[in-house]
Amino acid sequence: MTFFYPPDLSAGSFRARALVDALRRHAGADIQIDVLTTQPNRYASHATEVVSSEESPGLYVRRVHLPQMREGFVGQAVSFWRYARRVRRLTAACDYDLVLATSSRLMTAVLGAWAAYRRKTHLYLDIRDIFVENLRVLFPALLAMPLGWIFGALERWAIGRAQRVNLVSQGFLGYFQPRYPALRFPVFSNGVDEAFVRFAACMEKAGARPVAGPLQVLYAGNLGDGQGMHLILPELARRLRGRAHFRVVGAGGRLEPLREALRSMALDNVELLPPVPREQLLEFYREADVLFLHLNDYPAFKRVLPSKLFEYAATGKPIWAGVAGYAAEFIGAEVANASVFPPCDLEAALERFEQLPIGFTDRSAFVQRYGRERIMNEMAQDILQLLEPA
Template sequence: MPKRILLLTFFYPPDISAGSFRSRALTEALLERSADDVQIDVITTQPNRYHSHITDAKTVEEDDRFRIRRIQLPLHKSGFLDQAKAFISFAFHASRFASESRYDVVVATSSRLMTAVLGSWVARRQHARLYLDIRDIFVENLGELFSAPLSKSLTLFFGTFERWAIKRADKVNLVTAGFLGYFQPKYPRQRFSLYSNGVDDDFVDFPLAASTGAGAGQPLRILYAGNVGDGQGLHLIIPALAKRLGGQVHFRIVGAGGRLPALRKAVVANELQNVEITAPVAREQLLDLYQQADVLFLHLNDFNAFKRVLPSKLFEYAATGKPIWAGVAGYAADFVIAEILNATVYAPCDIDGAVNALEQLRLEQIPRPEFTERFSRRRIMRSMADDVLELLSEAN
């Protein structure tokens, strides 16, 4: 009798996000590493990560051993309530679709906790093994995003869901070792693995430029590509840096998110001519933008919770060989210093520190083949797939 694995993920290609690329790599590895009698199902959403970059996708895609079902969500924005409504719609339909089949293992990859909770619910109903892939510490972040007493109430409320999901899981993967300090003391009996984000195949053979660095009298072309939300805090640093550095730099911000209006407002208010903001682009166009850039910019907001995270963006940035200018603290700062050549770190929201860090960069493209090999997404996901398949072999 065929065995079945269900993957629950809020994002999946053609959506563009770290979670979607990770989910695709995991399904590809599961298909490659499993026997012919193993069926892989994915329940996800229609592309919705960025409203300025929405791509049509089939509601159902099927192959011999692989099926994707995409759920159409109601229109929503990036606010907390809107996202909650969107997830409730996803959870309702995903539970209904999952009940149509019998699964041996449920895998849930989750950044904002509730997909993990959904995975736990489905696994309980089906008496299936549960594998959680945790990509953020949602409960801890609530204390930073909301003020008291609301933050305390939300932390207690969602903390109950976190315990319910984590304790039910047969295995839990953490996307960064920085999360161990939070999860291990709370769940000492749980089995944790550490399969990180990695370098996608698209970046493995990133071309070397014939010449690097801005030409004489030309501003440095500084690129940030990704989400523009509270977590990144770009509205708190980009306008100040652009004003401070003036004609020495030209910032190109490619992305969208809840803090994009605040960033635009600050750019307009300060009459900044050296900041260009564009909508998210497809991966092929993003590769071209990376080639055009002189420096790649990264910033996380000054939240204590973010001292545990490791931004997925660092992996593709590093694979390009371009100089990296990173405003990060804690585990991410230690990782950059230890693992990435020609990358400088400054404390989040520290303008003086950021300027000093920029001055320390070598404005040239330096290949990082050891990094690319060590953190190959394909290799990491093969190991993670084997971890999932161990649960499948234990299932009745």
């Protein structure tokens, strides 16, 4: 079960496809995989209908059509309810040996736990975010507290049902291990997708790109509260006018506040573009001099490891990152030629920008270490162990 699956554009989508491919490689003809997902809906600009079901030997993908209202918490809840109702019907007569759910906002994990409980079968969860902890960020305290009780109980039930729970970030261990000491938590991170492995090889051959005029700074990703781009980018662009041109590729709940702030400051060095297919995104990476990454200054985000970081690192381009906690530690230990500053700290961001060496950095060792195919192969083996005779 995965809420996002190709051709949808999201980290969860690409991760789910890579995991399906790895399971098929390792199990061969001995496995039948049913993927229960949705029609593309991550971004409205790419929410085009594709075939509702596709079948090939050993693989059956079924996509649930969602209602148009998707923005905000209520819209997302309505969409998930539609997905859950359909999954309930699709699994009613199926006898599975294992249910696998990959989940960022908890409820896909709960749905997977319910299906496993109903069919009395094994459950493997892949957790990509800590939803309960993030409630304090998403809602005022008076609402976050009761929601925390409700979703905390759902989390305990879902995690308690699982035979194994993978975490995508080492930083999540500090949350999950004390709460569920009886469980073993493997950590299979997002990794570098195969398209970026090939891209990295091409960039290594091409070497450094000559820089003329203002530096081209690229941000590619979501534009929501979690990224806080509306809080830092307008003033950064104003202070670096004439020295840096920002290209922002993405969409999200804070796109309009960002657009309005840029308009009110009459900034002409920021280009806002909607999400684009992978091929075009790779071309934007090729044209960039610096890659920008930012997470909002929320305590819960000190545990996360942004999936975008693996793409950025694979390009060999300089990385300018406003992150804290585990992400900052990971970058410091693993990613050469990356300048890190505290989230939302304008002066520190400008200082780190001045110190950032511009040019290509060979990160082939990083790409090899964190290649998604290798990570997913290991994860597939971990999953398939649950099906081996005791």
